[in-house]
Amino acid sequence: MKFFSFLPTIFQSFTISISIFLLFCQLPTPNPSSMTPAKEIEKTYQYTKQISAIKIQMEKTYLYPNDLDNPNAYITAAVYATETLDHHILFPKTFYLKYKDTIRGNVLQEGKLTDVVIIQNPNLEDPIMDSDEVLLQLNDAFAKLSFTRDNLEDVMEVLYNQVFAKTANKVVNVSWSEIEFSASEGYVSNFLKSSLIQTRNYEELLKPQTIFSIDLPLTETKTKQKIITSLSNTSQLKQFGIQKNDEILTINGKSIRYLSLRKIYPMFNGKLGESVKLKIKRNLNQTFLVEIPFLESKPNENTKLVSGKIWKGQSNILQIKVNGFTKGIEKTATDLIKETYLVAMADAKQKDIPIQGIILDLRDNTGGYLDLIIECMRMFIPKGLLVTTKIGKRAPNEIYGNGSSITDLPLVVLINENTGSGSELIAGTVRLQKRGFIFGSKSTGQGIVHSMQKLNGYDSIILKITTSYLYLPNGKIFHGNGIEPDIWISDEANVKMKFPDSFPSQLTNISKEGKNEISSIAPLDSTKLSLWVETYGTAKQTIQKESKQGLTPDYQLLHSLDVFDGILANQTK
Template identity: 30%
Template sequence: MPSNSQTVVQRLVIAFFAVTLSWQVGAKEPQEPRLPLEELRTFVEVMERIKSAYVEPIDDKTLLENAIKGMLNNLDPHSSYLDPKAFQELQESTSGEFGGLGIEVGMEDDVLKVVSPIDDTPAFRAGIEAQDFIIKIDGQPTKGMSLMDAVAKMRGKPGTSIVLTIARENRAPFDVKLKRAIIKAQSVRAQTLEQGYGLIRISQFQSNTANEVSKALRKLNQDKNNLLKGLVLDLRNNPGGLLQAAIDVTDLFIDQGLIVYTKGRLDNSEQNYFANSRTSIGDIPLVILVNSGSASASEIVAGALQDHKRGIVMGTNSFGKGSVQTILPLNNEHALKLTTALYYTPLGRSIQAEGIEPDIVVERAKISQEQQSITIKEADLVGHLNNDKSPSTTDKKNTVDAITDDYQLNQALNLLKGLNIIASKEKVR
């Protein structure tokens, strides 16, 4: 009589054969159905050895689920096997509200790495930065930990505390204590930088992001006496989100043409996405800010606007996450998150592992204003002639304080001003 585990493995072989056949039917390059029998024999032997010799009893279900997780986790950093809880959390995160710390993470060399903190979350307020490595969670090393397990450990009941041990370049590892919270990610923020110049900050791409950007554009441009002369689109530390949201946002800035296309092995993985003439902003000068925390959907937007020469990309090289993940629900409330295609910009550039290279490289820095030396001007001299023009009532403090602390944003604003000066001189000729 075969053992119980042998029966399970026999069923696994049958299931594997069925999946192999169905996958090959959908593939563009049909292959002869073939099972790796020798490898399956090895799998059966390993499973038997674990069941008989492992220090503690372990059931077939656990072994098989671990095997599935291993298959997915070793494909690439973004493919994974989702249990019902993880599947639900993924759906919550794309809807814009979930419980946790507010960090987008990935794996690099089996260590947890921060892609980006989300604006106005515990992680953001604690000073966690893109490119940080989380080497411990509550004292437990993350090396070798699966991405889904690490995310599960960081999420929890709002108000509960957690300690992350952070490794950052040029600094010794340090602990950060955070309190979990309900993360209500506001994806779009807008503000006036100076008269005629606006800023739209997108922290992540959610289902309503394009509508929020459209509203922000109308609000910034609603004063007929203060129409926009230039806009900064800030995508720094934007970890991505929904593909359709990125397409819809790009569509607000270009009239026509290809926005992005995908290529993969399955027929339905090859898709082309075009603008459909819903432009809201016309030809107003545009600067797009990116950095190493700009990933996925934000790279699609930056790459498309750059290829269409619609705006100038400024900052530092983006993250380079140019792969498409498809969520494949299973019949047991589990799901697969599987990489099925790659993104390409309109000119055919692959984003994967390359990122978007800025047109103008501007590293992150802070502006420190030199102490002004004492100077004497004409207006200081006794008996000077007055200017017959009425005194200016312009408040020179209109510039948002954030500009003086943000070198990249400051440079983007200066570039927009320069573009307008050039444009005005061209009109005079």
């Protein structure tokens, strides 16, 4: 297929920033006057006052308020707070006693803590400490702890004394407020993707950007290995030899195995002209060094919030790529989707190119504001139930289509493993309302709703609370499960597509010569469709051409265009 590229006259650049871009759907901040009174806190805590404020607010709207005294939350808070002090780590005492001759270091106020110890300057690069077996033992030791709020208070008191101790050789480069916030982050992170966000004041936002980030998605295994989870085909990191499932061993020569992810991510920040050096492990025994420079990101087709292309083939298909459902100063994502569609259709009409179908490309789109996601669904789904949310004891909130759709052209939603939250909801609802197909690979499985609230008493902290699951029109949740595509299409080269044995057509609106017609559609024949794609598809030729030009083909999109072309060609008019 050939394509024509266009963009809305006015577009927004899209830059992912952990402090401002919200990974999951959000609801407006609840009205405090409508909430039930918080439970009284039985005990006053001096060193974990911020967590007290967090608990009070979460008791009102969190999905599972009875879980707020989870021991794991207090353990994570203690671990995060301790590692905020460089060269300090917290271990269960049983684990430390077993390996203290290897760990060495200085024990801080051992008599104050009963079940855990804080070690200053531990030796963690010894081969014994780097073994999977020892790391599994550490996990087991943490799991056996009966850790309470009082235990956390004791840990925080030790850290407080370490910060303010008047000793000649004291070297502390962090403030107490940083340690307090780290503890709160660890605590909140245990509650179904709830989180804390530190805001910046207006004067800071006006300053020129001097610190840049390398966006490297990581996950942590049970043995504390840091694994690269996924890289999009357009990721600039691929040019440095980084691949999915690589393990990062060191950053700038520092071992990171015992560090949490929240401690690691700031290590990917730096100034222009600087770089970060990684030691990578691949396929169990292959190691090598990678140096990645900090670069200023510039807007392009892959970073703009919304962009569009017209692909010409046996059927002409409009691709609308949406990178997130965010709100800008002038326009929202849905404003740009509508503008992109209208500009494309006007462009196609002027060039006498009838558009027969639309691909709504939601790959690597992790969601955004729930009201924008609902608006997007209404653009493509004219009627029927779209989504249900259930907050606390309130009546379920059901949202329906309202007849405001902008098109009835046949529709495909393209997803991948980085498609999350509201973007997954759109795909699932399109299928359940028989409005279109889903192509690509299984999505993330993050079907939850957040509310954003300023933390009482802390002007610079936003509390992001999980308040509800997202329920599909059939009443099911997809959180933890993800959305499976109708046709599995890989984003890698030379991987065959997976067609189901048979499936009913989702396309009830067929466009012929640019005119929409309602018709009765027979179930699709997968064998016939696969044969059509093999015979008439153009993806292979396009991939070969782009590869010879030194370009990285978008395998998933090109094969999806072939399949969509085949579906449109094989429909019974």
